[in-house]
Amino acid sequence: MRAVAVGQAELRLFWRNRMALFNSLVMPLLIAPALMAADADGVPLVIGLVGFVLLMAVYYNLVTTFVARREELVLKRLRVGELTDPEILLGASLPSVVVALGQMALFAMIVGVLTGISLPSQPWFLVLGVVGGVCVFVLLAAASSAFTRTVEMAQITSLPVLVACLLGSGLFFPLSVLPSGVASVVRLLPLTPVLDLLRAGWNGGAVVQPMIVLAVWIGLGIYAVRRWFRWDPRR
Amino acid sequence: MLQEGGFPPDLTVTEATKMWAGTLTSPRPFDEALSLVDLTHRASVRVKQLSGGERRRLDLALALLGRPEVLFLDEPTTGLDPESRRNTWELIRSLLREGVTVLLTTHYLEEAQALADRLAIMHRGRIVVQGTVSEVVDAYPSRISFVPPLGVSLPFVADPDGGRVTVRTNNLQETLHELLAWAHVNSVELSGLDARSASLEEAFLAIAEEAA
Numbered sequence: 008m009r010a011v012a013v014g015q016a017e018l019r020l021f022w023r024n025r026m027a028l029f030n031s032l033v034m035p036l037l038i039a040p041a042l043m044a045a046d047a048d049g050v051p052l053v054i055g056l057v058g059f060v061l062l063m064a065v066y067y068n069l070v071t072t073f074v075a076r077r078e079e080l081v082l083k084r085l086r087v088g089e090l091t092d093p094e095i096l097l098g099a100s101l102p103s104v105v106v107a108l109g110q111m112a113l114f115a116m117i118v119g120v121l122t123g124i125s126l127p128s129q130p131w132f133l134v135l136g137v138v139g140g141v142c143v144f145v146l147l148a149a150a151s152s153a154f155t156r157t158v159e160m161a162q163i164t165s166l167p168v169l170v171a172c173l174l175g176s177g178l179f180f181p182l183s184v185l186p187s188g189v190a191s192v193v194r195l196l197p198l199t200p201v202l203d204l205l206r207a208g209w210n211g212g213a214v215v216q217p218m219i220v221l222a223v224w225i226g227l228g229i230y231a232v233r234r235w236f237r238w239d240p241r242r
Numbered sequence: 243m244l245q246e247g248g249f250p251p252d253l254t255v256t257e258a259t260k261m262w263a264g265t266l267t268s269p270r271p272f273d274e275a276l277s278l279v280d281l282t283h284r285a286s287v288r289v290k291q292l293s294g295g296e297r298r299r300l301d302l303a304l305a306l307l308g309r310p311e312v313l314f315l316d317e318p319t320t321g322l323d324p325e326s327r328r329n330t331w332e333l334i335r336s337l338l339r340e341g342v343t344v345l346l347t348t349h350y351l352e353e354a355q356a357l358a359d360r361l362a363i364m365h366r367g368r369i370v371v372q373g374t375v376s377e378v379v380d381a382y383p384s385r386i387s388f389v390p391p392l393g394v395s396l397p398f399v400a401d402p403d404g405g406r407v408t409v410r411t412n413n414l415q416e417t418l419h420e421l422l423a424w425a426h427v428n429s430v431e432l433s434g435l436d437a438r439s440a441s442l443e444e445a446f447l448a449i450a451e452e453a454a
Contacts (some may be wrong), residue, residue, distance in 0.1 A: 009264060009265050011264065012260070012261050012262075012263070012264020012265050013261060013264070013265065015261065015264070016250065016253055016257060016258070016260075016261035019252075019253065019257060020250055020252050020253065023252045024252070075250075076250065079247060079248070079249070079250055079251065080247035080248040081248055081249065081250055083248060084247075084248030084249075084304075085265070088262070088265050088266070088308075089265055089266055089267060089308075090265050
């Protein structure tokens with residue numbers, strides 16, 4: 008796997024980047040009390056943390072990574088080498104994804120031990136939700152980076168996805184409190200089907216609609232990346 | 243080789259080189275590539291702390307990592323000190339001897355003259371002349387210049403420029419011989435005498451003038 012060489016370099020850069028470390032490793036810990044205030048049970052807390060890790064450690068982190076590497080001309084250089092385009096993006100995403108998966112596992116274990124939640128009854132839906140979620144947010148990050156001139160601008164350009172997903176996916180309040188029209192719209196947001204699948208993994212529930220929504224987002228993400236992703240800076 | 247940049251500033255020279263090596267099918271050992279460009283002593287330094295010239299050399303090291311058969315070098319010696327430039331020239335010559343084809347762009351005409359088997363001069367995006375160095379240069383006259391004593395009438399046409407006189411000729415040896423013979427016979431002292439074959443620089447300047 009040639010992309011791993013890029014991934015290893017990215018992992019080093021990740022450890023050397025305080026901002027990325029803070030966003031990925033500390034932010035989820037800061038958000039945990041807010042999630043517990045919304046729902047003190049173990050399972051919703053784990054699901055909420057997974058959602059938050061997808062947003063911060065995968066999505067936000069990768070928007071800044073893609074922009075930084077583009078502006079440093081690293082993407083341009085890699086592109087003239089032997090790697091294919093998907094390999095470059097995969098390599099650049101690897102550390103964020105690995106760190107995020109590690110965090111999810113760690114949080115699930117800690118919360119599991121502390122609150123004594125039962126094991127998921129349908130673990131495959133859990134795996135599907137996590138893998139699908141990672142794919143969606145890697146793709147969305149690459150797409151968002153196309154509209155982000157500088158690393159600093161990522162704080163603004165990532166807001167639409169972050170805010171929509173935080174408010175619309177039932178992280179802080181159940182979607183059932185929303186009017187039914189609004190609720191069915193927010194179910195189409197990218198994070199919502201991921202969390203639905205996770206809930207289904209533990210408690211059962213509808214999985215077909217979330218799987219379709221997730222697949223559509225992955226399709227849209229691939230389209231957006233092919234259409235808009237920029238490999239070198241606008242000059 | 244890019245004209246600039248392309249390294250994450252927070253990686254060390256070794257890490258950046260290893261990363262690039264990891265993406266290649268059959269790379270050279272990374273330390274061999276670094277020693278080819280004299281960067282071994284900077285191996286553990288972060289890229290952002292390198293000088294401009296050192297970055298150019300790192301860039302060249304990465305270009306050499308994949309043992310290329312064809313090498314594109316975009317201004318490889320820009321920003322290098324004279325010693326590093328000589329070393330880079332030596333490196334390029336040894337690559338040429340190994341059979342590597344090199345396409346090199348440069349603003350330094352002496353560099354093109356020293357390295358190129360064939361060259362092309364671009365002016366405003368168009369190739370205005372191409373060929374071997376001597377094909378390009380031979381189209382332009384050689385020059386002899388000197389400062390004659392005041393009031394001496396010269397035996398041939400020359401352009402005076404201040405006190406200095408420049409003679410252009412397509413046969414340097416013959417014209418120089420005539421000039422020296424005349425000076426000897428008439429006991430004329432030619433101070434600051436300078437005779438030179440056309441160089442790429444003259445060809446280039448003439449081309450730029452014609453086109454302007």
